[in-house]
Amino acid sequence: MKTLLKTLCQTSMQAAVARQASLTKPAGSLGRLEEMAIWLAGCQGRVCPKIERPWISVFAADHGVTEEGVSAFPAVVTQEMVKNFAAGGAAITVLARENGAQFEVVDVGVFNDVAPLPSLISARVAAGSSNFKLQPAMTEAQLQAALTAGEAAVERALAAGADLFIGGEMGIGNTTAAAAMISRLCNAPLETIVGHGTGINDEQKQHKTKVIQTALDLHRAAMTDAMSVLQHIGGLEIAALTGAYLHCARHGLPMVIDGVISCAAALVACKVAPKAKAWMVFAHQSVEPAQQAVFSDLAVDPLIDLQMRLGEGSGAALAIPLIKLACALHAQMATFEQAGVSGAD
Amino acid sequence: MKTLLKTLCQTSMQAAVARQASLTKPAGSLGRLEEMAIWLAGCQGRVCPKIERPWISVFAADHGVTEEGVSAFPAVVTQEMVKNFAAGGAAITVLARENGAQFEVVDVGVFNDVAPLPSLISARVAAGSSNFKLQPAMTEAQLQAALTAGEAAVERALAAGADLFIGGEMGIGNTTAAAAMISRLCNAPLETIVGHGTGINDEQKQHKTKVIQTALDLHRAAMTDAMSVLQHIGGLEIAALTGAYLHCARHGLPMVIDGVISCAAALVACKVAPKAKAWMVFAHQSVEPAQQAVFSDLAVDPLIDLQMRLGEGSGAALAIPLIKLACALHAQMATFEQAGVSGAD
Numbered sequence: 001m002k003t004l005l006k007t008l009c010q011t012s013m014q015a016a017v018a019r020q021a022s023l024t025k026p027a028g029s030l031g032r033l034e035e036m037a038i039w040l041a042g043c044q045g046r047v048c049p050k051i052e053r054p055w056i057s058v059f060a061a062d063h064g065v066t067e068e069g070v071s072a073f074p075a076v077v078t079q080e081m082v083k084n085f086a087a088g089g090a091a092i093t094v095l096a097r098e099n100g101a102q103f104e105v106v107d108v109g110v111f112n113d114v115a116p117l118p119s120l121i122s123a124r125v126a127a128g129s130s131n132f133k134l135q136p137a138m139t140e141a142q143l144q145a146a147l148t149a150g151e152a153a154v155e156r157a158l159a160a161g162a163d164l165f166i167g168g169e170m171g172i173g174n175t176t177a178a179a180a181m182i183s184r185l186c187n188a189p190l191e192t193i194v195g196h197g198t199g200i201n202d203e204q205k206q207h208k209t210k211v212i213q214t215a216l217d218l219h220r221a222a223m224t225d226a227m228s229v230l231q232h233i234g235g236l237e238i239a240a241l242t243g244a245y246l247h248c249a250r251h252g253l254p255m256v257i258d259g260v261i262s263c264a265a266a267l268v269a270c271k272v273a274p275k276a277k278a279w280m281v282f283a284h285q286s287v288e289p290a291q292q293a294v295f296s297d298l299a300v301d302p303l304i305d306l307q308m309r310l311g312e313g314s315g316a317a318l319a320i321p322l323i324k325l326a327c328a329l330h331a332q333m334a335t336f337e338q339a340g341v342s343g344a345d
Numbered sequence: 346m347k348t349l350l351k352t353l354c355q356t357s358m359q360a361a362v363a364r365q366a367s368l369t370k371p372a373g374s375l376g377r378l379e380e381m382a383i384w385l386a387g388c389q390g391r392v393c394p395k396i397e398r399p400w401i402s403v404f405a406a407d408h409g410v411t412e413e414g415v416s417a418f419p420a421v422v423t424q425e426m427v428k429n430f431a432a433g434g435a436a437i438t439v440l441a442r443e444n445g446a447q448f449e450v451v452d453v454g455v456f457n458d459v460a461p462l463p464s465l466i467s468a469r470v471a472a473g474s475s476n477f478k479l480q481p482a483m484t485e486a487q488l489q490a491a492l493t494a495g496e497a498a499v500e501r502a503l504a505a506g507a508d509l510f511i512g513g514e515m516g517i518g519n520t521t522a523a524a525a526m527i528s529r530l531c532n533a534p535l536e537t538i539v540g541h542g543t544g545i546n547d548e549q550k551q552h553k554t555k556v557i558q559t560a561l562d563l564h565r566a567a568m569t570d571a572m573s574v575l576q577h578i579g580g581l582e583i584a585a586l587t588g589a590y591l592h593c594a595r596h597g598l599p600m601v602i603d604g605v606i607s608c609a610a611a612l613v614a615c616k617v618a619p620k621a622k623a624w625m626v627f628a629h630q631s632v633e634p635a636q637q638a639v640f641s642d643l644a645v646d647p648l649i650d651l652q653m654r655l656g657e658g659s660g661a662a663l664a665i666p667l668i669k670l671a672c673a674l675h676a677q678m679a680t681f682e683q684a685g686v687s688g689a690d
Contacts, residue, residue: 024429025436026417026543030659031632031652072371072689080686084369089679091370098673198371199689287376304649306667307376314375321666322651328443334434341425344417344544 006252008042016041037330048331054101055162057153061109061236062128063173072199086117095317109236123149150243168313178264180233226271241265249276258316260288284315351597353387361386382675393676399446400507402498406454406581407473408518417544431462440662454581468494495588513658523609540633571616586610594621603661605633629660
């Protein structure tokens with residue numbers, strides 16, 4: 001496992017802390033915006049960091065477990081949405097455009113191949129994962145290929161000079177996989193974890209919970225570490241996200257983590273390489289309950305809560321302007337000395 | 346009292362609700378971004394609203410009560426910060442620039458006149474409010490003049506074609522005034538209301554609480570309605586904000602409300618004219634405890650919580666990009682029909 005990670009520049013972070021204390025405002029009064037600027041100073045190794053080239057890769061794949069009827073939407077929506085991403089009509093493509101972010105959608109295993117399309121990278125590992133109620137979601141070779149597809153996205157981002165990485169996902173059925181993974185990895189009871197996903201009712205949620213319970217029982221002995229959890233009850237796009245996150249941490253590319261699916265992938269990355277967390281900021285509190293278990297496990301707090309549950313990287317994309325403004329405040333505000341403003345008594 | 350308010354366009358809001366339901370995402374999955382777009386549709390009377398010309402007026406004034414030693418900073422900081430606003434070195438000026446917002450600072454009663462300066466509007470009502478521990482903060486004539494100064498700012502915004510109004514404030518001592526007002530107007534005990542302001546310690550906070558209690562006792566009989574509360578224990582910049590908010594509601598200009606001081610002004614506006622609330626969005630949860638009492642009283646939820654407590658309109662300015670993105674998503678996302686995406690089963 002290639003887990004030699006970069007570390008943040010402590011000198012730049014200390015200088016950023018000192019700069020924050022010198023700016024014309026009560027100490028600490030910019031709250032989490034100060035944290036963001038200091039964190040990015042550490043990521044970029046300079047006192048005044050900037051975000052100029054955000055990058056968004058959305059990984060798409062289908063889930064064999066959808067044949068159990070766990071989602072409000074038919075599985076064909078995954079491929080239909082891939083076309084919508086390519087045409088620029090999905091939420092994340094609007095957010096990418098408005099934020100000036102580079103965007104790509106990566107097919108790591110939609111049931112039906114829809115390439116070629118604009119902005120679509122074909123990196124198909126399989127025609128969907130297997131139904132994990134009956135067998136492992138992926139073979140070990142498929143898991144490795146999906147991780148590698150994620151790494152390749154980060155390589156493209158780095159080659160384009162990206163300074164912030166956002167991973168998104170599309171895959172009907174993937175809240176089922178994420179809930180299963182998070183329940184197992186956080187040792188949390190399913191009733192506190194399983195949510196309504198894209199909009200199932202309470203009865204369907206009970207069914208979804210039963211399907212997950214069966215899968216957890218089936219694969220219990222085989223799931224000996226985080227990667228084997230991902231292999232047995234995860235999904236191809238979740239594995240790609242995990243590979244991407246680990247690769248960002250290896251290369252010192254800061255990342256903004258999105259909703260519950262991205263959090264499941266980030267959790268695996270942090271279990272495999274705990275120091276990967278230093279390169280992550282968690283963008284938003286999703287409506288899906290499983291996410292809270294990840295936040296508790298990793299001891300992190302999301303930046304915003306806009307009651308979203310869309311995925312695609314949309315919550316993370318909303319953090320881009322806030323992070324940019326944090327950098328602008330940090331760099332452009334006058335110090336007490338420059339402005340001739342008196343300090344606290 | 347000129348309280349004939351505009352009302353939101355219900356037809357446009359209904360059309361916006363229908364449009365949201367047609368976009369390629371699970372119903373409701375964009376959470377509060379959907380709310381924002383629908384609200385602005387009502388404000389602007391069109392299905393797809395846009396924010397193109399946000400406007401920020403920061404009202405500055407001093408507080409006579411600062412002679413009681415209620416703040417961590419000396420009162421001279423108000424005038425020093427007015428100069429910092431004019432020079433573009435304060436947080437709100439950075440945020441205005443980065444968001445492409447028009448900016449002005451309005452002196453409604455700093456102790457010492459510092460005009461002329463760039464971006465500074467001189468609308469001085471008095472050289473600070475009176476010490477409300479000993480006498481009313483303002484005379485009735487001063488209150489009226491300060492309300493009018495707020496209205497005049499909105500007139501300037503309207504003349505410039507502004508489509509979103511943010512009021513900010515600067516005034517050493519103004520968390521003392523805001524806490525006093527909110528305690529009285531929300532009938533909330535001071536121990537749940539008084540905070541650490543710009544950074545006083547617990548002992549100083551006890552002293553601040555005693556000063557407020559004395560003022561509440563002194564003016565109890567005279568404070569018969571919201572406007573008289575503002576007059577007796579408020580401040581000139583808080584009155585200007587109140588005047589501005591009421592004028593926005595009269596003219597149908599949507600507003601983003603900032604932190605605890607702005608909330609105190611918004612609370613008075615809503616007590617005077619309850620329908621003013623329809624034109625307001627509350628930007629952020631401040632660290633100052635008094636704000637929560639306002640949210641409970643008005644039954645509103647702030648958009649974001651970044652642990653800020655700076656004032657100046659800074660929290661409200663952070664909401665600008667989120668509101669713009671809400672409009673972009675609403676206008677630019679493809680519908681299920683346009684994209685050929687299947688709906689929920």
